[in-house]
Amino acid sequence: xxxxxxxxxSHYADTAPGDESLDGYEAAEDVGTYLIGLGLATLLxxxxxxxxxxxxxxxxxxxVALAVLAIAQMGVHLVFxxxxxxxxxxxxxxxxxxxxxxxxxxVIVGSLWIMAHMNHNMMPMDQIMQMQS
Amino acid sequence: xxxxDAAVGQEVSxxxxxxxxxxxxxxxxxxxxxxxxxGYGFWIFLLxxxxxxxxxxxxxxxxxxxxxGGPSGQSLFNxxxxxxxxxxxxxxxxxxxxxxIGARTHNGFWFYGxxxxxxxxxxxxxxxxxxEFTGMIALGAGPTRSAFLSAFFTLVGxxxxxxxxxxxWLLTMMAQVFAKGYRADILRRLLCFSLFWHALDxxxxxxxxxxxxxxxxx
Numbered sequence: 001x002x003x004x005x006x007x008x009x010s011h012y013a014d015t016a017p018g019d020e021s022l023d024g025y026e027a028a029e030d031v032g033t034y035l036i037g038l039g040l041a042t043l044l045x046x047x048x049x050x051x052x053x054x055x056x057x058x059x060x061x062x063x064v065a066l067a068v069l070a071i072a073q074m075g076v077h078l079v080f081x082x083x084x085x086x087x088x089x090x091x092x093x094x095x096x097x098x099x100x101x102x103x104x105x106x107v108i109v110g111s112l113w114i115m116a117h118m119n120h121n122m123m124p125m126d127q128i129m130q131m132q133s
Numbered sequence: 134x135x136x137x138d139a140a141v142g143q144e145v146s147x148x149x150x151x152x153x154x155x156x157x158x159x160x161x162x163x164x165x166x167x168x169x170x171x172g173y174g175f176w177i178f179l180l181x182x183x184x185x186x187x188x189x190x191x192x193x194x195x196x197x198x199x200x201x202g203g204p205s206g207q208s209l210f211n212x213x214x215x216x217x218x219x220x221x222x223x224x225x226x227x228x229x230x231x232x233x234i235g236a237r238t239h240n241g242f243w244f245y246g247x248x249x250x251x252x253x254x255x256x257x258x259x260x261x262x263x264x265e266f267t268g269m270i271a272l273g274a275g276p277t278r279s280a281f282l283s284a285f286f287t288l289v290g291x292x293x294x295x296x297x298x299x300x301x302w303l304l305t306m307m308a309q310v311f312a313k314g315y316r317a318d319i320l321r322r323l324l325c326f327s328l329f330w331h332a333l334d335x336x337x338x339x340x341x342x343x344x345x346x347x348x349x350x351x
Binding site: 014015016017018019027030031034035037038041042045048049051052053062063066067069070073074077078081082092093096097099100103104107108110111112115 | 165168169171172173175176177180181183184187188190191192194195212216219223224226227230231233234237238324327328331332334335338339341342343346347349350
């Protein structure tokens with residue numbers, strides 16, 4: 001692809017999320033993208049299910065491994081199924097995604113953090129019962 | 134005027150010309166097509182939907198140990214079922230991608246075939262989930278049993294509801310393509326539908342990991 005042609009594709013127009021960015025459109029190539037995505041997602045799912053029941057790895061590491069595998073699989077879905085890329089025609093989509101991820105992290109981590117502290121600071125139930133009687 | 138000045142003047146005017154060309158091209162590109170606007174708007178909606186799910190995820194994570202003496206996830210969850218559900222949803226995401234290729238190439242066989250496969254896989258998912266829910270309620274582990282189960286039914290049920298709505302939308306899209314053909318506005322709706330369907334699969338990845346796999350691994 002010559003430089004000017006690449007310029008035409010990547011510089012002016014944005015790409016809708018879910019669309020391939022190239023408009024020189026090849027259906028077979030697109031099927032290949034979905035197949036790669038399906039293969040990677042299947043692999044990550046199988047590893048997740050295997051890890052959750054295995055005794056091969058150190059037990060406290062299992063939830064961390066599961067979280068990492070899930071995030072990796074979400075990335076695979078975003079790239080190969082939703083076609084969210086780092087290309088210049090995808091900046092708007094990526095920025096919106098980044099904002100969404102920020103809010104999701106704030107809600108989940110913030111809730112867990114605050115509720116763990118409240119649980120920690122709460123008086124045990126039997127003591128509350130004693131005070132009431 | 135020296136030769137140097139002339140060279141500088143020439144260079145400045147060259148740059149100015151290039152900059153103007155750049156601006157003109159950008160102005161032309163600033164008018165995004167309707168497909169991009171619709172897709173982007175729907176992408177924003179999907180992200181806000183994911184933010185809503187994150188609140189349910191947070192509630193579940195906080196309440197997962199609040200079983201009130203009732204059954205925990207370890208005794209209730211059947212990983213075999215979850216494996217089948219995951220396979221169904223992943224394959225349906227793939228066939229949904231094939232359907233969007235079929236629509237773009239105006240290939241009826243691929244489009245209707247892949248959409249029908251997506252529907253069957255999605256309906257199987259919903260069916261297994263309903264069976265799981267009714268089985269749990271029959272065991273006395275309904276949403277009213279404990280805070281853990283309330284959070285579980287809200288989170289998983291909300292996802293199941295999304296899949297059910299997606300199935301209705303899928304049938305609508307098949308009917309619209311059948312009645313109106315591969316028109317630009319129909320293809321835009323189809324783009325939004327496939328985004329929706331893929332996003333549901335992303336949420337399911339978080340769901341089967343956090344609820345089922347971590348619940349059983351505990």
